[in-house]
Amino acid sequence: MYKCSLERMTDKIETFSKFGDAGHGGITRYTLSPEDNLARKEFVKRMEAIGAVIETDDMANMYATIPGSDPDAKRIVMGSHTDSVMNGGNYDGILGVMSAMEVLEAVVEQKIPHKHPLTAMVWTNEEGSLYPPAMMSSGVICYDYLPEAIRGKFKLEDMLQSKSILDFKTTFGEVLDKSEYKGDKANRLSPEKYLNMFEIHIEQGPILEDNKKDVGVVDCVLGMFNYRLKFYGQTTHAGTFPMPKRKDAFFAASQALVYLHEEIDKLGYPELVYTTGEVICHPGIHTCVPDFFDFSFDSRHEDPAVLDQVLAIVKSCADKTWAGCTCTVEKAWNRDTVYWDEKLIGYCEEAAKETGVSYQLIHSGAGHDAQFAAYMMPTTMLFVQSKDGLSHCEDEYSTPEHCTSGATVLLNAVLKADQAE
Structure with a gap:
């Protein structure tokens, strides 16, 4: 069994945390921003230093590849994203990039034999923080393979017109066209060029820490739905209209x-x-009684039958009158549970056991680029323990030791996939 370097991983964590440093222990690193470009430049510098070839596609996704012994073999890809939410942490997304880099660095340093070319990948705009929606680029790249219910959300022409939430004017397409990382559509991730995909991520929850496990071997991304509940009342003056006669939509x-x-x-x-x-x-x-109130309702579970029971309760709200107000229930979107490839899950379990890294099987409640890639090719994920289960905040933290353990499991799982085909 091979191991990744704690020293190298620590250095990467410290270095990438400077790009978009918000001054409070976390980062704000919007996609294709100057801060994101610094992270991308660091990725290029470190990957070129080990002899990797850098490619970019038309969505500015980045691919750093080292060759295998068989020049005709398909690539094995690992990766995640460099962008963050506003005032986010130093691990969400970027850990998957750093771990992929670490795998390539370990393979080169230790001269580990492998048949397939190995690729470290950076997805563009996973968070959708500045240019909605989330997982934009993977939605575009995997568009032809996505279920019909999801596909319509990721039409390329619509994504290019997505406007900045800061000025409501600048479009993603405009920023993409100006980016030095916009490349050739021919370089896109595809099943013709790639054998399978691995993504490692912080857990973003407390389960691994509670169970004293270093790593989670993820078996699926939970199905979910998102609905809007809208309540219609009557606006009146807050000081003059009697309480019994009010139709307060907020209430x-x-x-x-x-x-x-x-x-x-x-x-x-x-x-x-x-x-x-x-x-x-x-x-x-x-000074006004609210005449309209709208809230989102997001629910997640592996079993669609359970979600159906929840949805029935949600929809029943439209059959009732609430404080004199009517209610409508409208679907925003939903997704089915996405199960990871059983062989790749097995390789991750075997790698954890053989390297002595404590692990457990775990579901992902959050969405990731890998779930769209799973419709295109065999895919799986690993989680690394999150301190106190915190994520999407500046207190987000995973120890360098846990991050390195995750990368070690990833390395050996990838080598097992490499040897299998």
Whole structure:
């Protein structure tokens, strides 16, 4: 069994954390921003130093490849993204890039024999923080392979017109055209050129830490749905209109939310999660009773039958009157559970056992670029323990030791995939 370098991994973590340093222990690194370009330049510098060939495609995805003993063999690719959310952490996304780099560096340094070319990849705009939606580039690249329910969201022409959430004017296409990393469409990830894909990521939750496991071998990305619940009332003056006569849409929504929690919790599924994360209130004036309130409802579980039960409860809100207000329930989008390739999962388990890294099987509740790639080629993921389960915040942290252990498992799993075909 081969091992990755703690010293090298620590150095990469420290170096990449400087690109977009927000001054509070985390980063803001929007895709194709000057900060992101610094991270990309560092990726190029380190990969060229070990003799990797750098390619970019038309979505500015980056590929650094070292050759294998068989020049005709398909590549094995590893990677993730360099961009972050606003005031995010130093591990989400970038750990997958650093780990892929570490695998290539270890192979070159230790002269590890391998048949297939090995590629470290950077996906563009996974977060969608500045230019929505999330997983934009992987959605475009994998477009022809995606289920119909997902595909329409990622039409290239629509993605290029996505506007910055900061100025609502600059488009992703404009920034992409100006980027030095925009390359040739022929360089895109494809099943004709690539054998399979691995992505490593921080867990973004507390399960591995709670169970005292270093690494998670991920078996699937949970299915989910996202709906909007909209409540319609009547605007009146906050100081003059009697309480019994009001149709307060905010109050109506609060009653419905309590109802949702009570009824869904009665289902008794411990792994089921659901969230109200975005709200809209109109007119949003402290002297006015709200006449409209809209909230998102996100629910995730592996079993579609469980999600169907949750959805029935959500839809039932439209059949009721809430504090004198009507309610509509509208679908935003959904996805099915995506299962990883069983052979690749097996290689990850074997690698963890043989390297002595503690692990457990685990689901992913969050979306990742790999889930779109899974429709195109055999794909799997690994998780690394997250301190206190925190992510998408400046307190996000995984120890260099856990990061290196994850990279070591990745390295040996990739070598097993290399030897198998």
